[in-house]
Amino acid sequence: MKIFYSDKHAAHDCAGEIKDGELKPCFENPSRADAIDQAFKQNGFDTLYTPSDFGLEPVLKVHDADYIEFLHTAWQEWQAIGRKGDIFPLVWPGAGMRREVQPENIDGKLGIYAFDSGTPICAGTWGVVYQGAQAAISTADAVMRKQTQHAFSFSRPPGHHAMPGQYGGYCFLNNAAIAAQYMRDNGAKKVAVLDVDYHHGNGTQAIFYNRADVLVVNVHSDPKHEYPYYLGHADEVGDGAGNGFNVNLPLPKGTGWDKYLPTLNKALHSLEQFAPDALVVSFGADTYKDDPLGFFKLDTNHFIEIGAAIAKLEIPTATILEGGYAIEALGDNVIAMINGLSAK
Numbered sequence: 001m002k003i004f005y006s007d008k009h010a011a012h013d014c015a016g017e018i019k020d021g022e023l024k025p026c027f028e029n030p031s032r033a034d035a036i037d038q039a040f041k042q043n044g045f046d047t048l049y050t051p052s053d054f055g056l057e058p059v060l061k062v063h064d065a066d067y068i069e070f071l072h073t074a075w076q077e078w079q080a081i082g083r084k085g086d087i088f089p090l091v092w093p094g095a096g097m098r099r100e101v102q103p104e105n106i107d108g109k110l111g112i113y114a115f116d117s118g119t120p121i122c123a124g125t126w127g128v129v130y131q132g133a134q135a136a137i138s139t140a141d142a143v144m145r146k147q148t149q150h151a152f153s154f155s156r157p158p159g160h161h162a163m164p165g166q167y168g169g170y171c172f173l174n175n176a177a178i179a180a181q182y183m184r185d186n187g188a189k190k191v192a193v194l195d196v197d198y199h200h201g202n203g204t205q206a207i208f209y210n211r212a213d214v215l216v217v218n219v220h221s222d223p224k225h226e227y228p229y230y231l232g233h234a235d236e237v238g239d240g241a242g243n244g245f246n247v248n249l250p251l252p253k254g255t256g257w258d259k260y261l262p263t264l265n266k267a268l269h270s271l272e273q274f275a276p277d278a279l280v281v282s283f284g285a286d287t288y289k290d291d292p293l294g295f296f297k298l299d300t301n302h303f304i305e306i307g308a309a310i311a312k313l314e315i316p317t318a319t320i321l322e323g324g325y326a327i328e329a330l331g332d333n334v335i336a337m338i339n340g341l342s343a344k
């Protein structure tokens, strides 16, 4: 197990997020990664690797160039017109309005590049999401170079909601998709992504939806009742060449281990049938019973079982942290997953 972590993540520290009609403290904040870092140290994982810098090329394989340019310059643009607080979108192109026009004003641009209002951008955001993507690529690279069967990165913010050209759900660059594409470009003919975050990984699904070389499997909370609502339903099976290569296994809120395990087994069965050369796991610890943003009822020991079940597939695997907001338990939950993945 090789673990990648950038301690520069704390610069993405926004003042608040819009939730339930109020400006609340950000659930996705630096204490998440700090808690995990501390847990690793306390549990004898002495060596955490600093990510290498692979540049933007692997990022641009899954994200649109104009979107990356926007993320890179948004904060300067926002400040240049005298805005004081963090960046939030104000207006979207609704049905019947023109999406293809290119607004020059930042508010107009935000309606094109953001898909929700719950994801603030602040001064350090771009630098931190760039580092997060580099950590994800570093895990993929370590696995493809056969340095390790399993690599893990716990950068923040998460990535699996990020679309090819839009951010949302705290996510800006789709770390898992970038890692999966990097594996494809560096020797793996077939790659699978298993997403076990509480929320559906709409961005990862969208990025690979038309492709047969990357299988995407999600086990998540039913989007009829849960974010991201507009993707993640069971009838989304892929399109064109990708038909049959997208698997959504939604579960109701309140799901405990008794119902989760058979569904996880179904997901693992799809992976076995696909027989990928490499695997990316989007691991969200927000399936934990006390998570403030997730409503499944998994306990810490269940993450050991999830990790061990994935390890049994014996596929070279890059695991990337997505959500998980119960800070007091986050370190233990991540260690449990790592111990499971490391099980023989």
Ligand SMILES: [Zn+2]
Residues within 6 Å of the ligand: 197, 198, 199, 284, 286, 322, 323, 324
């Ligand atoms: Zn989540």
